[in-house]
Amino acid sequence: MNPYEQLEAKAFWALAVARPGGAGTEGLWTPRIAIARTTRVVTYGSCFAQHIGRSLAEHGYRWLNTEPAPPGLSAENARKYNYGIFSGRTGNIYTASLLRQWVRWALGDAAPPDEAWEQDGRFYDPFRPRIEPGGFASRAELEASRAMALEAFRLSLSKAGVMVFTLGLTESWFHRLQGHEYPMCPGTAAGTFDARLHGFVNQDYAFVRQALVEAIARIRAFNRKMRFLLTVSPVPLTATMSGEHVVVATTESKSILRAVAGSVARELDGVDYFPSYEIITAPAFGAAYFEDNQRTVTPAGVAHVMRTFFAALERDGTGGEPAAGAPTAAAAAEADDLVCEEEILGAFGGRRGDAGSSRP
């Protein structure tokens, strides 16, 4: 007998993929951390994380929103002003190092830099450049709003039992002198690009891994019970500064993020990886989950991801009672109106119409 003879069917391509009826998602994910319906879950990260937060709430799980829309605000305006997108009003946190930066600011290890972008009499938050579509009326208003977001982020770290974090990008922009990171290249969503101050960093494996491990360690020092569920956004880059073709850059970027997520999940207790990336991108599942632009994830793809997520939780028993129903493609379509700053980069390629609704 050899070791392969002991393996389950899921370990063999012929049995798990090249089989009558096609590949299945059975065994694709066995939860290593419990998420019960009573577990407070917070979601942050790249655009794709929004699907998980919404689906958790829709399925009766306890998605924690520590910066809810103010009373009276309509659902339409709540969305316009980015309430209820993530657990706090952070905007997209595309990189592990941005997560680490938010954690340090929220927990008082460092202060946000004294920086605001003014344009036509309005003020934009460099760290949440599209959080208010028309900008803020004053710098003081911007700072008050950011303080509120940091307070909510801190509260979410203290109250949650699980953080779902979706890694989206390796390509990033930093202030060359002060070292802080921007979620968007200055001069794109707002602000003015200055090559002397703004530097591009395409984060490699070691950089991403260190940032992620440090972010997790700092959160755990604050809330020792926090567990993490990592995902990688399956959505390709809108644009790359790497000098490579965008397809080549996407493959490298996603490969790094996927490798880091797997490594950290294997190494650290209380950290798990959920393979939404594979469900959308793997040829084994038909690779049919992108729209015609080959970038936007279809509602059917989102539904497949979330169906797999909840089925595994409930099969594992950590989810308590079975969910009322798996997300349908129609429900996912309604939820597909994602909020992603990074999409704006598509406009700089002269192909604004190409920009999809789904970003990394």
Place this chain on the structure above:
Amino acid sequence: MKLCILGNSHASSLRRGWDLLAAAHPGHEPVFFASRGTGLGELEVSGDTLVPVTPKVAHDIAFTSGGLAAIRPDDYDAVLLYGLSLGVPDLDARLSEAVAHAACVDSVQGSTALRLARRIRAISARPIYLGPNPLLAWVEGPPRARKWSYDTVFERCAAAIDVPGVSLLRQPPATLHDEWTTRPEFLKDAMTLDVGDADSSRLYGGRRHMNAAFGRLWLEHFLGGPAVRR
């Protein structure tokens, strides 16, 4: 003065308050039409009247009004719309001007009260008053975040009313603990709206619904105010 009062669960305090007040105000004749939640949003215009479109609302307005099947605003001197999902939003001072403004506008524009006011204005020129939900009762606790001032928010809500001849009313000062909360004693023995069903006239929990003493003060303030005083 014959007053048409349309309301939801919050109208219970006014209805019960009027019982304490009626003897002192023989010149006023309020007629209540109430249904819980947003039920009165299901009143529709038919000729010069508002008529219920569901059996439940038909039952509730008949029960609360003493047998009337429809509402003809011109039969009254004025119309008061009370509660009906209209609140003056309690806003954190750190919210942006844009968000705070949107919250004020949406509070008014999204309310059942304003939707009803539009329908009434389409068939009647009688003055219409909007009495917002009571402010939450005060509770002891740690200091809360700084707020936008009540006056500022109130004025923005009032400015968001786009139906002519409709006035937003302030909560009477005598009922307030501070600018954003109601005195907690008005929670005592607060009762649910009586529409003749099993959930009628039961004790309320929570901080939202007030008692007959509150309703009495509210109506005294309203009936004694310059808008209504004759």
